[in-house]
Every structure is written in structure tokens, then in C-alpha cells.
Amino acid sequence: xxxxxxxxxxxxxxxxxxxxxxxxxxxxxxxxxxxxxxxxxxxxxxxxxxxxxxxxxxxxxxxxxxxxxxxxxxxxxxxxxxxxxxxxxxxxxxxxxxxxxxxxxxxxxxxxxxxxx
Numbered sequence: 830x831x832x833x834x835x836x837x838x839x840x841x842x843x844x845x846x847x848x849x850x851x852x853x854x855x856x857x858x859x860x861x862x863x864x865x866x867x868x869x870x871x872x873x874x875x876x877x878x879x880x881x882x883x884x885x886x887x888x889x890x891x892x893x894x895x896x897x898x899x900x901x902x903x904x905x906x907x908x909x910x911x912x913x914x915x916x917x918x919x920x921x922x923x924x925x926x927x928x929x930x931x932x933x934x935x936x937x938x939x940x941x942x943x944x945x946x
Contacts, residue, residue, distance in 0.1 A: 834882060835882075836889055838882075839875075841875040841878055842875050842940050843938070846937035847934075848871070849864050849871075849930055853928065853929060853931065861922070861929040864930050868933040872915065873912065876909065894945070908944075911937075915936065
């Protein structure tokens with residue numbers, strides 16, 4: 830069971846990126862609020878998963894992916910920074926008519942990649 834718990838924060842961020850990209854592909858242009866809410870919600874869910882792992886620790890793939898307190902601290906730091914970027918970029922993206930879904934999807938996938946490293 831511990832191997833599945835280690836994948837929790839990463840899977841939540843990747844799932845959030847997929848949901849955001851699908852929402853932006855199939856909904857109208859006015860769905861920026863929904864995309865913003867989904868990306869922030871999945872980041873907060875991943876932060877909650879990291880907090881739940883704090884005293885447990887977890888490892889997966891035969892110890893190749895391990896979330897001890899040191900890794901969880903930096904994962905929480907990264908996830909909080911990504912949530913801050915989402916909050917700060919909300920008005921910036923909408924003021925320049927940039928594609929909101931692609932921005933949030935790329936941010937979430939980059940966050941997941943750094944979590945794996």
C-alpha cells in the first residue's frame with residue numbers, strides 16, 4: 830500500500846493537468862474560471878496528500894521514488910510555489926488573451942516533472 834501512497838501527489842498533479850487540458854479543449858473560451866479552479870484545486874489536493882504522508886513516508890518502484898520528510902518538504906515548497914504562480918497568473922493570462930488551459934496544463938506537467946526528480 831505504501832507504494833501507491835508515494836505516487837499520490839504526482840498522480841494528482843498529472844490528473845489535474847489532464848483535466849485542465851481537456852476542459853480547455855472542449856469548453857468555450859469563457860471557461861477560464863473553471864480551468865483556474867481546477868488547477869488550483871488539484872494543486873491543493875496534492876499539497877494535502879503530501880501533508881498526509883509527512884509522518885508515514887512512502888516509497889515506490891523498489892525504492893527509486895521515495896518521499897521521506899526531506900523530499901516532502903521540497904515537494905510542499907514546490908507545490909506552494911506552483912499554487913502561487915497560478916494565483917498570480919490569473920489576471921495576467923486573461924489580460925493578454927493567452928490560452929489559459931495550455932498555460933495551466935504546462936505548469937502542472939512541469940510541476941509533476943520536478944516532483945519526480
